[in-house]
Amino acid sequence: MIRWIQYGVIAGVACLAGAAGLTFALAAPPVGTTAAVEFTPDGKLKKPDGYRNWVSVGAVVTPNDLNDGEAAFPEFHSVYMDPESFAHYEKTGEFRDGTVMIKELIGVGAKEATSGKGYFMGDFRGLEASIKDSKRFKDEPGSWAYFSFGHKYPLKAEATKQAAASCNACHPTSVTRRRQQRM
Amino acid sequence: MIRWIQYGVIAGVACLAGAAGLTFALAAPPVGTTAAVEFTPDGKLKKPDGYRNWVSVGAVVTPNDLNDGEAAFPEFHSVYMDPESFAHYEKTGEFRDGTVMIKELIGVGAKEATSGKGYFMGDFRGLEASIKDSKRFKDEPGSWAYFSFGHKYPLKAEATKQAAASCNACHPTSVTRRRQQRM
Numbered sequence: 534m535i536r537w538i539q540y541g542v543i544a545g546v547a548c549l550a551g552a553a554g555l556t557f558a559l560a561a562p563p564v565g566t567t568a569a570v571e572f573t574p575d576g577k578l579k580k581p582d583g584y585r586n587w588v589s590v591g592a593v594v595t596p597n598d599l600n601d602g603e604a605a606f607p608e609f610h611s612v613y614m615d616p617e618s619f620a621h622y623e624k625t626g627e628f629r630d631g632t633v634m635i636k637e638l639i640g641v642g643a644k645e646a647t648s649g650k651g652y653f654m655g656d657f658r659g660l661e662a663s664i665k666d667s668k669r670f671k672d673e674p675g676s677w678a679y680f681s682f683g684h685k686y687p688l689k690a691e692a693t694k695q696a697a698a699s700c701n702a703c704h705p706t707s708v709t710r711r712r713q714q715r716m
Numbered sequence: 717m718i719r720w721i722q723y724g725v726i727a728g729v730a731c732l733a734g735a736a737g738l739t740f741a742l743a744a745p746p747v748g749t750t751a752a753v754e755f756t757p758d759g760k761l762k763k764p765d766g767y768r769n770w771v772s773v774g775a776v777v778t779p780n781d782l783n784d785g786e787a788a789f790p791e792f793h794s795v796y797m798d799p800e801s802f803a804h805y806e807k808t809g810e811f812r813d814g815t816v817m818i819k820e821l822i823g824v825g826a827k828e829a830t831s832g833k834g835y836f837m838g839d840f841r842g843l844e845a846s847i848k849d850s851k852r853f854k855d856e857p858g859s860w861a862y863f864s865f866g867h868k869y870p871l872k873a874e875a876t877k878q879a880a881a882s883c884n885a886c887h888p889t890s891v892t893r894r895r896q897q898r899m
Contacts, residue, residue: 599833648789
């Protein structure tokens with residue numbers, strides 16, 4: 534059961550692509566603790582590779598036809614975690630420093646098959662990531678940062694960090710959750 | 717895209733649990749080529765372990781509310797393949813001898829979240845497997861055999877092979893597909 538818990542907390546929905554106007558230090562990029570992905574010298578996240586072989590932590594579907602045609606993500610959200618961080622999470626219930634979660638957006642390809650009516654995965658539509666890194670993202674709530682490689686193909690090769698405030702509206706971390714509880 | 721192709725062909729829907737009256741040779745169990753799972757001496761499949769760390773090949777949801785309350789599988793079907801067989805499939809487009817696919821049935825846990833209305837995974841409900849093994853299942857269409865560990869918890873520790881005919885109705889293999897085309 535533990536596998537799905539994290540999904541509700543961290544990966545329920547990510548920022549809308551391109552929502553942010555960002556600033557970060559070009560001159561002195563922080564050295565992070567994340568090993569599962571790579572950053573450019575100026576702090577952009579390179580599009581990860583091989584994540585489809587990581588640990589699948591769950592999938593949801595939020596189709597347009599259940600959201601008045603205006604779903605923020607009218608697709609399956611298929612979520613992966615890097616295997617070393619998942620092993621740590623499974624053992625401790627904690628997201629270790631360096632945890633990377635990937636959300637791949639996959640269109641609804643069909644609504645009926647031999648197994649009945651429902652929602653069936655179609656084509657790949659978008660890619661997003663959330664990363665916990667206490668060095669690189671020490672100023673972010675819970676040290677989590679959010680990235681989007683776009684919501685259509687071809688995906689961007691690099692992604693800048695999105696505005697934490699817009700992400701944390703849907704992705705409350707333990708820090709923001711504590712803040713919310715105090716309000 | 718290749719990732720989803722196999723799902724439609726092999727794993728769209730499995731046999732209903734307990735549909736079969738089976739016979740198999742107790743005295744001389746075949747020695748199979750499957751390494752990712754274990755069989756009992758009398759040919760039953762032991763409930764696999766660690767499959768949630770295998771390669772996720774996709775998920776679908778066929779909920780009761782879209783099937784007049786009578787879905788055969790009113791859940792998410794979350795499908796995994798053993799990593800070595802997936803690497804072979806990714807390279808060649810073929811299911812190698814020894815391929816194991818696992819279908820985990822996961823209930824609909826919620827229908828609304830911060831990301832909108834939809835279907836969100838809940839609790840684990842059932843477990844099934846399909847295995848291609850030209851030695852152990854040489855008499856089955858395409859050498860594929862189907863197993864169910866049940867559709868409620870606790871799952872069975874061992875599963876007997878199901879009747880191929882009932883499985884192949886929804887799981888046409890290349891062999892049965894060719895047969896169908898000839899009819």
